[in-house]
Amino acid sequence: MDRRTVLKGLAGAGGLALTGFAAPAIAQGASARTLRFVPQANLANFDPIWGTQYVVRNAAAMVWDTLYGIDDKFVPQRQMVESEEVSSDGLTWTFKLRPGLKFHDGEPVLAKDVVASLTRWSARDPMGLMLKAIQNELTAVDDKTFKWVLKQPYPKMLFALGKGNAPCAFVMPERIAQTDPFKQMSEYVGSGPFKFAKGEWVPGAKAVFEKFADYVPRDEKPVWLAGGKKVLVDRVEWVIMPDPATAAAALQNGEVDWWENPITDLVPVLKGNKNIGVDIGDPLGNVGSFRMNHLHAPFNNVKARQAILMALSQEDYMRALVGDENALWKPLPGFFTPDTPLYTEAGGEILKGKRDFAGAKKLLEEAGYKGEPITCVVAQDQPITKAFGDVTADLLKKLGMTVDFVATDWGTVGARRAQKTPPSQGGWHMFHTWHAGADCINPAAYTALRANGDKAWFGWPTSEKVETEITNWFNAKSLDEEKTVAARINKAALEDVVFAPTGFFLGYTAWRKNVSGVTKGPIPLFWGVSKTA
C-alpha cells in the first residue's frame, strides 16, 4: 500500500461518513456566519507589495481595495474611484475618489493615502515601474482628488491600477504606505470589505478576516475584482492544511466549507459526495513552463532551444499532471492564456502535430551539442514541477542528451535559478515552473515573456523582436491593434524560444453545498458568498 492509495482510501471514506460532527467548537448560529476556507498555501506574511506570492495577493484583496478592478472581460472598472479624466494629450490623469471610503481604523481614505500607496506600489510592480519612469508628478490635489502627470502617454493606465496580478495597486493609509517597498510593513489596515484580525493570526495554521461593517460596496453587480463587494458572512477563517487528504476529509466531514484547490487525485471522491460541489476554480488556469538558460551551451544556441520545442509533447506533460481529466488541460501552441482576447497560435506550428525527434536531434547537432550533461533542477515538493521534471528527463534522454537530474525542493530551485554561473559551477540548464493564466493574458504582467537579456526573468533570454513588439503592445490604442501585436509577439517568442510552454492546465475548487455564491475567478472571491447552517 503506498501513500497515495491510503490518501484515496481515506478521502473515499468520506462518502460513508455519517452526518454531523462531534462537538463543533462553535455554536450553530455562529458557525453559519463563519466561512472556513482552506487556501492554496500558508499565509506566511501579509504585505502584498513586499511579498508577491499569489496567496498573499488573494488574502490582500479581501483587506485592501483598489482604485479599479478587472472584470471577467479584462476591462478595468471603477472601484474606489468615482471618476477620472485624462487630458487631450494623454499626459495628465486626474482621479476623484468616491464618497464613503473609510479605512478599518475609522479614518477616511484621502488622496494623500492613494498617492503614498501608488508610490510604494510603483517601486515594485512592472507596470508601476514603467509609470514611474515616465512620471512627472503624482500629487494629491485635495482630499478626494489626485493627479498623475506623465512625460508621455500611457494608454494602459487604468489596467495598471486595476489589474489583479501581484503586486496589485492596493490603497493603504499614508503612514503604512510610506514603508520602504523592500521592507515588510507591520500594520495591516485597509479599506476593503474585510478586516484582518491580526491577533488571531497563527502563521502556518490560521488567518481570520472579519466583515468590515463600514465598507460601502458599489452598486454594480460583482464581477471578479469589479463591482459591489457585498460580504454575507461575519468571518472568514483561513485554515491552513498542508496535507490534501486531511483537507479532503475535513471538507467531507463539514469541518471546513471551501477548499481552494483540491488535488486531481482526490477530485473523483469529492465529486461523489452529494454534499460537495466541485467546479473549475480559476478559468484562467495556468501556463506550464520549461525554462532554459540562454546564457550557457547548448541552450545559448537557438537551434538547441528549437529542438526542445520540436520534440516536446505537451500532452505528455499535461497527462503527467492531470491524468485522464481532459477538461483540465489544453494544448498551448503559444504563450497567451487560451480563451482570452489576445490568445493566438501565430508561429505555433512547431508545437503542433507529430513530434519530430529526428529533426530535433539534427538541430541539436547543428547547435554543437556533444553529450554534455544537462543540469535539470527539479523541485520535488511541488506536484506540478515534479510531474514536469519526470517527463523532461525522459524527453531529453530520447533526444540523446545526458541528463544531470537535480532533484531538490522549491526553495533551492528559487535560489539556484538566480545563478548565472555555468551549470557545472552551481548554475543550471533548465528548470520547470508555471505561470498563473491571469498573468499571461497580455504582456503587462508577463515577466516570464520578457526577453531583455540581463533584465529578463531567469534564463535571461534576449530577443529584440520580442521586446520591440512588447513596447508596441503597451502603446497600442485599440484591442484590434493589441491582437495584431500579440500575434507578432507570440511568433517572435516561439522563434527565439523565450521559454517552452508545456501546456495550459486548470484546477478545481470544492465547497460544501450549504455554501452558495462561490464563483469562478482568477482569485477566490469571498464577497457574495453565504452559508447556511
Place this chain on the structure above:
Amino acid sequence: MLSYALRRVLSTLPVMAIVALFVFSLLYIAPGDPAVVIAGDQASPADVERIRANLGLDQPFLVQFGSWVWRLLHFDLGTSIFTNLPVAAMIAQRIEPTLSLMMVTLVLTILIAVPLGVIAAWKAGTWIDRVIMAFAVFGFSVPVFVVGYILAYVFALKFDLLPVQGYTPLAQGFWPWLQNLILPAVALGCVYIALIARITRAAMLEVLQQDYIRTARAKGLGQGGILFIHALKNAAVPIVTVVGIGIALLIGGAVVTESVFAIPGLGRLTIDAILRRDYPVIQGIVLLFSFVYVLVNLLIDITYTLVDPRIRY
C-alpha cells in the same frame, strides 16, 4: 543531588552553544534563499537582491552569526523573516499543541506499553506473548502517517466519533482538547508502544529469572504483586531510559503527525520554516528542541535515583 542537577543544567550551556554554531553554519551553507520566496515568482533578480540586503542576508557569515548571538545573549530569538513576528511569540503560539500532543502520547504509551510488556514477559513463549510481539512488529513497521490515515478513516469518517483535524486549546475545555488529540496521539504512540513494550518484556524476562522472584513466589506472593511491585521496579531503569529517548523521538514524530492531523504545533512550524528558509525561526526551534533534549536526559538521570536507591550522584 542538587549540585549534580545544577552542574548538569550548567553543562547544557556549552552544548547549546555548539548546537547554535552548528545550526547556524548548516543553514548558512544550505542552498535556498528566503528573499526569493518573499519576492515571488514574478520578481526581478534586482528586487530579490534588495530584499536580501534589507534582511541582512548579504552580510558575511561572522557578522550574521555575531548579530544573532548578541541578540540571543539578550534573550531575543529574533524576528521571523516572513511573518515579521518575534520568534519567541511564534514558538509560544505553537508550544501548547505540541506539548499537549506529546503529553497525551506519552501517557497513552506508558499506560499501554508497560502492561503489555509485563504480560508478554509473564506469558513468554505463549500465544499471548506472540500476539503482543506481533503487534510490536506492526507498530515498528507501519509509518505514522499510514496509522494516522487509518485511524481517521475509522474513527472520524466512518463512525464520526472524533474530528479529522485541528486543535482546541485546553482553555476551551478538557474534552474538546482531548478529542482532537486522541487520534494523533495513538498514531504517534504506536511506534513507542511497540518499542517500550519490547524493552519492558526483555527487562522483565531478565528480572523474572532472579532468585528473589523465586523466593517471592515461594513465600506465596500473588502474581500481580510479583510482576508489578517486585519485578517491574527492578526492571525500571532500562524502561525509564527508553521512555526518555522516546520523548526526544516524539519531537521528530510530531512533525509528521501534526501535518497529517493539521495540528498547529512546533513540528509544522519547523517544516514551514525549513521550506521557506526562515532562518531565525529554524534556529530558535532547534535551540529549544536541544534544550528540551538535554533537560529530558537530566530528568531521566534523576528518575534513576527514584527507581533504584543504589544509584546516587
